[in-house]
Amino acid sequence: MVTLAQVARHAGVSPSTVSYVISGKRSISQDTRLRVERSIAELGYHPHAGARALASNRSNVIALMIPLRTDMFVPVMMEIAIAITTTARRYAHDVLLLTSEEGPSAVKRIAASGLADAMILMDVELEDERIPLLRQTGAAAVLVGLPADPAGLTCIDLDFEATGRLAADHLADLGHREVALVGAAESVYRRHTGFAERTLAGFRQQAEARGLSFLHRPCGVGHEAATGTLSRILAERPGTTALVVQNESAVPHLLNHLRQSGRAVPEDISVVAICPDDVALHSTPQLTSVSIPAQEMGRRAVELVMAQASGRQHTTGLTLLSPVLTPRESTGPAPRPL
Amino acid sequence: MVTLAQVARHAGVSPSTVSYVISGKRSISQDTRLRVERSIAELGYHPHAGARALASNRSNVIALMIPLRTDMFVPVMMEIAIAITTTARRYAHDVLLLTSEEGPSAVKRIAASGLADAMILMDVELEDERIPLLRQTGAAAVLVGLPADPAGLTCIDLDFEATGRLAADHLADLGHREVALVGAAESVYRRHTGFAERTLAGFRQQAEARGLSFLHRPCGVGHEAATGTLSRILAERPGTTALVVQNESAVPHLLNHLRQSGRAVPEDISVVAICPDDVALHSTPQLTSVSIPAQEMGRRAVELVMAQASGRQHTTGLTLLSPVLTPRESTGPAPRPL
DNA sequence: GTGAAAGCGCTAACAT
């Protein structure tokens, strides 16, 4: 193993000089810097992470806690996780993956062991058990999602209330009067993961403001669940002319069920999806959608947590990304009543 | 921060005793052990990861390299990653997440920095750039997937050749004579990720042995791609009575297209999917499938890499999990020719 | 602009 001392000897300088060349924490003459850098390259030196963490009290690692659950749309989580990881590298950090299996105590373990010096928590619940521990350890942390009481915490999420309002407005503008919201799995609502409830609240608010009547139904995973939910909606409210879908995995089933039951999209029924762009683009017809900006959420989460960890500021507060609705082929004017 | 020395003082023993209580590397009297354990709990002590790594030359971290690509079925990757993470915890290890963005040099960086003492590589290509570096650093490593030349490497994967043969046999047993394989995205074949080609090879071999004629077509993502691929297959070979599908994201579209074109499954056409069980179970009809044992692959990958890292054995070799085909509702006897 | 040296918290000989 190549050590800093070896690099120093090779370059004919002292160990501290090598250290300072690497960290840039004091000015070095052009000449020395070059010699040291050449030695580093030549010997293939990489600083020992443990030694560095021990001496500097910073691990250069961000812990990422992801849920074990499978009732969320997995590709979105994965995209966020990947965006976090690649962004972290830009800050010379690595990402440690933790699952919720270990429970809230993982927060304590990570903080106390100095394994990571910042944490990003995904799948935050309204009353998340990890939050008290977070407050008590005072670790730099960012939540992806909103808890009930975000005071003193740094959170980032899509503004789902605005998302619900946006969808309602879009449909109201098109003249729809009777609409339905096909939501996430029931377990998601039961668990009080904020996003589903916030979307519903925003949608309800604006639906009422715009005089829309609407129905909300959760929807489980799989073909049966999706078609069953849709049939029941259409049976109960035959006058429904538009659907808002906040359930990526149900999208193909829903579209197919509409096709099969002889309803044309958007002529007979309009569809707005809340989903990543690629899902919307790969559907037929391409879906009018409010996109889930997974990449941006991951990137911003890292930026927020790095700002905190570097002590530059305690950006304690909410970052709510504004939803963007992209009209595509799946929404159109409400059909004239028969 | 609570240190080992503080625990020692609190328990009235020497630091090394505390260390040995924790590691179990030498026998401790019942009495001392209890006192030390109580002190640890009382003070909320967690060993400093960096210090431990520095002193012991072991980080207790497994690096997991995942692909950035999105043409693989994401939920399977995620399930493997989660299984790896939870299994790693059973070995008192954590998982460091690396993406392929950093390139092959990540292997060098991790090995040289001592950040991880073992690596698991996913999405292995036949001529994977990371392999030479792996051989040269001599790091403990397990590949999920098979490269062209696995000599000296430890690999684990589903036995996709046997999977192909199994599917062919199942259909031949049911009397089918003309079958088609709906494969992964074309990019997957171009990149020479082994699994798709191996499935095809196994399927071809057994199809020939059993006298099946067959067609193979890659299939991209999305509704258009899936239905287009299927229409073309049926146009080209109207006598096709069975489909093997190695493309999870195409499954719902395929089933719907069959339904819509008036073909009953399995009366008119049988379908065998190569997919995780939950995809098979959530389809209608439930699919006869060869399951992708994501959990087991993750778990076994950790076991293999731990065995290696602990030096107990260099299990250099392939672990090919035997495929299991579960007959469900989507396959039946070949229809009598008209 | 550069060097010397004191730790960081732990492990693992080497003691007894």
Added chain:
DNA sequence: ATGTTAGCGCTTTCAC
């Protein structure tokens, strides 16, 4: 069965 102690490789004063 337990204690003493010398590092592990790095960062960071302190000194010039």
